[in-house]
Amino acid sequence: MQLNREALTRAYRQMKLIREFEERLHEEIQTGEIAGFTHLYSGQEAVAVGVCEHLTERDKIVSTHRGHGHCLAKGCDLEGMMKEIWGSQEGLCNGKGGSMHIADIDKGMMGANGIVGAGAPIAVGAAISNKIDGPDENGKLAVSIAFSGDGACNQGTTFEAMNLAVVTKAPAIFVFENNHYSEHTGVDYAVGTANDIASRAEAFGMKVWRADGTDFFAVYDTFREVLEYVRTPGNGPAAVEFDTERFFGHFEGDPQRYRGDGELDRLRAERDCLKIFRASVTGAKLLEDVDLDTIDTESLKAIENAVQASRAAPRPQPENVLDNVYISY
Amino acid sequence: MAKMMYREAIRNTIFQEMQRDERVVVLGEDVAGGMGTAGGPEAIGGIWSTSTGFYDAFGPNRVIDTPISESAIMGAAGGLALAGKRPVAEIMFADFIGVCMDQLWNQIAKFRYMFGGKSVCPAVIRMPVGAGYNAAAQHSQMISQFVTGMPGIKVVMPTTPEDACGLLRQAIRDDDPVVFLEHKFLYAMSGEVNDDPDFCIPFGHARLARAGQDVTIVASGMMVRYAETAADDLAQDGIGCDVIDLRTTSPLDEEAILDSVEVTGRLVVVDEAPPRCSLATDISALVAQKAFASLKAPIEMVTPPHTPVPFARELESAYLPSPAKVAAAVRKTLEYR
Numbered sequence: 033m034q035l036n037r038e039a040l041t042r043a044y045r046q047m048k049l050i051r052e053f054e055e056r057l058h059e060e061i062q063t064g065e066i067a068g069f070t071h072l073y074s075g076q077e078a079v080a081v082g083v084c085e086h087l088t089e090r091d092k093i094v095s096t097h098r099g100h101g102h103c104l105a106k107g108c109d110l111e112g113m114m115k116e117i118w119g120s121q122e123g124l125c126n127g128k129g130g131s132m133h134i135a136d137i138d139k140g141m142m143g144a145n146g147i148v149g150a151g152a153p154i155a156v157g158a159a160i161s162n163k164i165d166g167p168d169e170n171g172k173l174a175v176s177i178a179f180s181g182d183g184a185c186n187q188g189t190t191f192e193a194m195n196l197a198v199v200t201k202a203p204a205i206f207v208f209e210n211n212h213y214s215e216h217t218g219v220d221y222a223v224g225t226a227n228d229i230a231s232r233a234e235a236f237g238m239k240v241w242r243a244d245g246t247d248f249f250a251v252y253d254t255f256r257e258v259l260e261y262v263r264t265p266g267n268g269p270a271a272v273e274f275d276t277e278r279f280f281g282h283f284e285g286d287p288q289r290y291r292g293d294g295e296l297d298r299l300r301a302e303r304d305c306l307k308i309f310r311a312s313v314t315g316a317k318l319l320e321d322v323d324l325d326t327i328d329t330e331s332l333k334a335i336e337n338a339v340q341a342s343r344a345a346p347r348p349q350p351e352n353v354l355d356n357v358y359i360s361y
Numbered sequence: 362m363a364k365m366m367y368r369e370a371i372r373n374t375i376f377q378e379m380q381r382d383e384r385v386v387v388l389g390e391d392v393a394g395g396m397g398t399a400g401g402p403e404a405i406g407g408i409w410s411t412s413t414g415f416y417d418a419f420g421p422n423r424v425i426d427t428p429i430s431e432s433a434i435m436g437a438a439g440g441l442a443l444a445g446k447r448p449v450a451e452i453m454f455a456d457f458i459g460v461c462m463d464q465l466w467n468q469i470a471k472f473r474y475m476f477g478g479k480s481v482c483p484a485v486i487r488m489p490v491g492a493g494y495n496a497a498a499q500h501s502q503m504i505s506q507f508v509t510g511m512p513g514i515k516v517v518m519p520t521t522p523e524d525a526c527g528l529l530r531q532a533i534r535d536d537d538p539v540v541f542l543e544h545k546f547l548y549a550m551s552g553e554v555n556d557d558p559d560f561c562i563p564f565g566h567a568r569l570a571r572a573g574q575d576v577t578i579v580a581s582g583m584m585v586r587y588a589e590t591a592a593d594d595l596a597q598d599g600i601g602c603d604v605i606d607l608r609t610t611s612p613l614d615e616e617a618i619l620d621s622v623e624v625t626g627r628l629v630v631v632d633e634a635p636p637r638c639s640l641a642t643d644i645s646a647l648v649a650q651k652a653f654a655s656l657k658a659p660i661e662m663v664t665p666p667h668t669p670v671p672f673a674r675e676l677e678s679a680y681l682p683s684p685a686k687v688a689a690a691v692r693k694t695l696e697y698r
Binding site: 092094125126127129135143145146150157158159162163176196358359360361 | 434441442445448463468475477478479512513535
């Protein structure tokens with residue numbers, strides 16, 4: 033743990049914003065105001081933030097259907113995201129994408145993705161581009177990251193992408209977030225190498241790391257090593273598996289009949305990355321409870337403002353359906 | 362002007378664009394060929410000879426020889442393009458689109474729309490199409506019906522070496538994703554090619570391959586050759602045909618088709634795809650909707666039957682359109698009273 037006060041505050045704020053973004057959506061979706069399918073990231077915040085806090089805008093990420101956390105952590109505008117989920121013309125994607133397709137290319141966020149496993153080949157393409165561009169003045173490569181869940185680790189696209197990255201020595205990083213559920217099915221059933229996704233990446237010839245995804249510091253410190261390795265020209269890709277938890281269902285509305293008795297309460301009590309972070313930094317006297325409480329209050333206010341702005345934001349017009357299919361046609 | 366084969370026109374155009382713009386990169390299976398073998402890179406130079414000499418000229422960073430992983434090729438082309446490069450990816454046989462459809466259809470085609478116009482994905486996907494080599498059901502297909510129906514993708518089907526050159530240069534310089542369908546049977550055909558290094562043919566402008574007053578024949582790719590042969594034979598009997606080479610099926614030059622049908626009143630559409638939900642049905646519907654009053658006879662479609670592509674020579678010949686089948690369709694429209 034080598035972070036200064038400012039960095040710790042920032043990390044907590046990012047995680048808390050994601051948490052409250054998702055908790056608020058969980059409530060708002062039940063009113064029927066938000067259309068479509070939404071997949072919430074609550075519980076996994078330490079992974080997105082522990083990874084993205086290391087990145088610059090040159091580095092790229094490709095996300096998943098459960099993408100809000102990655103988007104916020106990579107710098108997408110919170111209000112623009114909320115407006116997009118509301119389907120507003122002022123949303124980050126002008127209401128064309130919604131929850132599953134939020135992107136901000138200028139920020140290096142190359143899209144959430146509605147197809148499980150589709151992101152990894154795209155991330156490898158971006159990583160090959162990084163390799164072509166070559167190292168910066170410090171001799172380091174920009175990297176491209178494919179976030180994948182334990183569901184995506186069973187898709188052939190992910191295997192193809194891992195092999196292509198190894199073959200081309202592309203500076204790609206495969207971040208596997210194992211939240212133990214592929215939609216409504218447990219990893220013990222669906223992943224042949226149950227609870228060991230990293231070994232698959234290892235079998236493709238990659239150096240791999242593993243860490244507890246509910247411990248921000250474990251994620252952050254592990255990812256620093258991963259990044260140092262992949263940024264070094266000639267090393268090629270790497271993979272890291274984070275053991276994490278999903279606090280909501282696969283999608284909003286999922287009755288979660290697959291959960292064990294008291295499972296969600298136990299996860300929220302024992303495996304909550306925000307609680308673990310708070311206990312860790314206050315225990316070590318790096319931050320005080322009052323500092324964190326202030327961030328909590330500010331985060332809730334930011335979310336409230338975004339929701340109010342989204343409700344008031346202009347709706348797309350019917351003729352906008354024709355916009356942006358092509359640049360020229 | 363310089364005389365060259367269709368495959369040379371393609372190879373030379375990509376080579377020149379790679380020299381001109383360092384963002385242009387090539388990827389695909391065996392685009393160098395021989396990687397990891399005693400023969401070494403360039404042992405093959407692309408199985409269609411459309412990337413010969415690239416590896417030696419531009420090196421492994423820009424000539425990315427991939428494993429047999431079509432999804433990874435297609436996806437990487439999308440990622441490269443989103444990241445600012447201009448990838449020219451080769452899917453060795455268009456039939457393999459079945460392996461990587463998601464990365465084209467759900468990803469590359471939709472990025473710009475889904476992201477509210479904030480992304481640019483200038484990827485070119487080259488795919489050799491078509492039958493005639495007895496390569497059977499999985500190496501012979503026409504796929505224009507799938508890709509033409511994908512909003513967000515432009516689709517090019519060049520017939521002549523010159524069009525292959527001008528349309529491919531346009532595809533590489535175009536900011537939208539382009540699927541470029543090269544007919545395997547056309548690779549060895551020769552023709553004069555404009556050698557201006559900036560020669561481009563804009564999309565959406567059909568070529569009038571033959572001119573006549575009696576019947577309109579609409580075709581693309583190899584089918585244009587059959588239509589031309591049929592038109593030349595029919596001309597001996599005093600029957601004049603407009604042969605419209607679409608060049609691009611998306612965008613579609615509706616005006617060229619409708620203008621011709623208004624004069625001739627008779628339409629034959631030649632398509633190498635099976636007959637349902639295809640270019641042939643699409644163009645027939647267009648003319649039925651927008652030029653109904655001009656029609657003097659039912660529209661004729663010359664297509665394969667609703668079957669996979671067969672292997673045996675006799676069966677493949679029976680399956681494919683031919684100049685004789687096109688000529689018969691033209692005569693049938695003329696006989697209608």
